[in-house]
Structures are given as C-alpha cells and as structure tokens.
Amino acid sequence: MTWNPFYVGDGNPRDVELGDPPPWRNFPREALHQKFQPPPGLIEAVNAALALRRPLLVTGAPGAGKSTVIEQVAAELKLGNVLRWHITSRSTLADALYRYDALGRIHAQRLEGASGSDNIAPFLHMGPLGTALLPAKRPRALLIDEIDKSDLDLPSDLLDVLERGEFEIPELARYRDDVVHVREWGSEARPPVTKGRVQCVDFPFIVMTSNGERDFPSAFLRRCIRYTMPTPTVESLRQVVAAHLEINEEQSHSVDSLIKIFVERLAAGESLAVDQLLNAVHVLTGVAAPKGEVTQNEQSDAQRIMQLVLRELSHA
Structure with a gap:
C-alpha cells in the first residue's frame, strides 16, 4: 500500500515502476466471496429467499457490498458461475430472456440460397435471465444489478416470469424442428429447448440490487424478500x-x-x-x-x- 508520484508533469519520458495494484483491481478479477462480511440480518434474508424460492432485493448505498452477496452464496452452495444482468434505462425483459439475430439469419439465407439448411440455432442465444431458468441439476445464481435504474415498467414486466418460472421463444415455437440447442449466456454450452418452451426445474437464486433511488410497485415487492444494508x-x-x-x-x-x-x-x-x-x-x-x-x-x-x-x- 504505497503512493509514488509516477507522473511528474515535465513531459520527460522515464521508466516508472507502477507497483502492485489494490487487491480489488487485479485482473482478471478475483472473487471477493471469502472477504465479504455479511451484516446482521443478511444471512437470515438469504436463507429465507432460498427456502421460499423468492428473489432477494438488497437495497443500500453504492459500494456497500450488495452485489458481493450472491458471489458468496454461489460459492458456498456450489451454484456455479454467477449470471449477471446489469440494468440500464434501456434494458428490456426480452433481452434478458433471449437474443435473436433476425437480420443475421436473413443474410445467411440469402448467401446459402434455396439449398441452405436454414439452421436457426446460430442466431439465437439465451440472455442471463433465460439461462437462469433453463432446467439444471442445481439452481443457477443470477444477479440483477441496479434494478432501480430500469425503465418504470421493467419490474412489473418481470412479475409473470418470476411467478411462473417459464417463458416461450416464439421463433422456436413455430420452427420446423421440435428441439433446438441454444447457447447459454456467457458459455459455450448449448442445452436443448423443446418446442420453444423454457421451464425451470428448480427456481434460480436471484439477487436484485437497488441504490434506493426509486420506489417499486407493491405487487413486485411482495414477491421479494427485502433487505436493507445497514x-x-x-x-x-x-x-x-x-x-x-x-x-x-x-x-x-x-x-x-x-x-x-x-x-x-x-x-x-x-x-x-x-x-x-x-x-x-x-x-x-x-x-x-x-x-x-x-x-x-x-x-x-x-x-x-x-x-x-x-x-x-x-x-x-
């Protein structure tokens, strides 16, 4: 932990040793789950969310460790790599479920002509929420980060998917093949999707973070376990x-x-x-x-x- 005047401001080139970065600025990023200290009440909130299969909504100031919670839970319970959906004002539920490159498929069809195979799989891949809902041996861990940055309608749009744990991919529902292997978010794995339906077997562990910058509909809040960082x-x-x-x-x-x-x-x-x-x-x-x-x-x-x-x- 040292400070050195690396930059002097005289414009003269020099060889400078920048030293080691802070531990949290090493790349590739190191997981912080072993360093996180859960504040009082958080362990109970996590266990309630796990037992009830409900999302955990964590509210607190920036840098309070809200997004680190899920890393620790996923590591302790062996839920695999954390899926991440970082929310902006342009985020939509559709993009979080799956992405379909319709223009890319049309372009490929034109290049291949009538004799082409017209395989739809290369032009589809799951979004982070869609991947979390795929059937799996263990529930997946999904971080929905800064949900208070979303469009006003997004929390309400989430309600049906969070309640039912399933969704349809219309492009596959009307596709000629019943089973299509679609690439997961952040992975090369390609699990099968049958007749365009994605149905979770075990509800994922979902942590949604909020900086407390807005209010949410009561229908949304009652479907969450809520915790405020002290x-x-x-x-x-x-x-x-x-x-x-x-x-x-x-x-x-x-x-x-x-x-x-x-x-x-x-x-x-x-x-x-x-x-x-x-x-x-x-x-x-x-x-x-x-x-x-x-x-x-x-x-x-x-x-x-x-x-x-x-x-x-x-x-x-």
Missing part, C-alpha cells in the same frame, strides 16, 4: 478494511482516522461508497504515502489526496 459503523468498516488489506500496527492509527472521517461524513448526509474508503486507505497508508496528517481541514498532501478519492458522489 449504515456502516466504525467497527464494521474496520472489519471490511481488514478483510481487503493487510494493516500493521504502525498503520492502524492512520486507518482509524480515515474510517472516523468517513463515518462522520456519512452521518452529515454525504453520499460516499465503501470502496472509496478502501481506495483512501490503500493510497494514504504505507511507507511512501503522501506526507501530512489526514484531518478534516488541514491542506496537507495527504488531505488533498483524500479529497480526490473521497469525493462526494452526488457532485460532478
């Missing part, structure tokens, strides 16, 4: 920092100062994410850290760096 405390943040970074005795005072400032700013109503705190601890502790005490008002090098990495999220 406001971070000094003690809980100490555990988070210790899980991600190795803090020695010499660094503990500086780390505690950063944590207390972070909690004070949260209490004052500022919007900050826990990963910002981890960034600050990584940069501002260690042998080559910026000089100066980290305080709320002193303009030391360390203070200026802290203002960069702990900048309030609701401001540009």
Whole structure:
C-alpha cells in the first residue's frame, strides 16, 4: 500500500515502476466471496429467499457490498458461475430472456440460397435471465444489478416470469424442428429447448440490487424478500478494511482516522461508497504515502489526496 508520484508533469519520458495494484483491481478479477462480511440480518434474508424460492432485493448505498452477496452464496452452495444482468434505462425483459439475430439469419439465407439448411440455432442465444431458468441439476445464481435504474415498467414486466418460472421463444415455437440447442449466456454450452418452451426445474437464486433511488410497485415487492444494508459503523468498516488489506500496527492509527472521517461524513448526509474508503486507505497508508496528517481541514498532501478519492458522489 504505497503512493509514488509516477507522473511528474515535465513531459520527460522515464521508466516508472507502477507497483502492485489494490487487491480489488487485479485482473482478471478475483472473487471477493471469502472477504465479504455479511451484516446482521443478511444471512437470515438469504436463507429465507432460498427456502421460499423468492428473489432477494438488497437495497443500500453504492459500494456497500450488495452485489458481493450472491458471489458468496454461489460459492458456498456450489451454484456455479454467477449470471449477471446489469440494468440500464434501456434494458428490456426480452433481452434478458433471449437474443435473436433476425437480420443475421436473413443474410445467411440469402448467401446459402434455396439449398441452405436454414439452421436457426446460430442466431439465437439465451440472455442471463433465460439461462437462469433453463432446467439444471442445481439452481443457477443470477444477479440483477441496479434494478432501480430500469425503465418504470421493467419490474412489473418481470412479475409473470418470476411467478411462473417459464417463458416461450416464439421463433422456436413455430420452427420446423421440435428441439433446438441454444447457447447459454456467457458459455459455450448449448442445452436443448423443446418446442420453444423454457421451464425451470428448480427456481434460480436471484439477487436484485437497488441504490434506493426509486420506489417499486407493491405487487413486485411482495414477491421479494427485502433487505436493507445497514449504515456502516466504525467497527464494521474496520472489519471490511481488514478483510481487503493487510494493516500493521504502525498503520492502524492512520486507518482509524480515515474510517472516523468517513463515518462522520456519512452521518452529515454525504453520499460516499465503501470502496472509496478502501481506495483512501490503500493510497494514504504505507511507507511512501503522501506526507501530512489526514484531518478534516488541514491542506496537507495527504488531505488533498483524500479529497480526490473521497469525493462526494452526488457532485460532478
């Protein structure tokens, strides 16, 4: 955990060793399930969702670990790789179920002519939700991330699929072959789909995350197990920092100062994410850290760096 002035600003080329990145910025990304510390009540909420075969709606501030919950559950219960559906204002239920490249198929038909095989399978693949609903020996784990970013109608559109656990692919329902092998989301596996119907055998474990930026219809909420991430405390943040970074005795005072400032700013109503705190601890502790005490008002090098990495999220 060191800080070095890699960039000087004089325009002179030089060989610079950038050092090791923070553990959470190593690529390919490392799974964080072993480092996640479930807050009080979350274990019970997960078990309720698993027992009732209901989605778990987790609400909390950015960086609170909402999306890490499903990684830990999937690892502990051996549910396989987590399927991910990241929501934007343009996300639709249809895209999450399956994708069909109609133009690609028309183009292939023209190239092959009348003698072509007209195989539809290469132009279809499951979306993340569709893959989660495919019959499997073990339920799949699906993350629906930031559902509050969706179009207003999407939560309501989800209701029927979440209740019935099935859907139809019309292009396959009217296709000449009863069985078509369709590629899964994020995999080369091609399970069979019969007569265009996808019906889950065991309902997937679904975690939906929300930053609390909007309200949802009551019909949607009653079909979910709901959990709100608690406001971070000094003690809980100490555990988070210790899980991600190795803090020695010499660094503990500086780390505690950063944590207390972070909690004070949260209490004052500022919007900050826990990963910002981890960034600050990584940069501002260690042998080559910026000089100066980290305080709320002193303009030391360390203070200026802290203002960069702990900048309030609701401001540009």
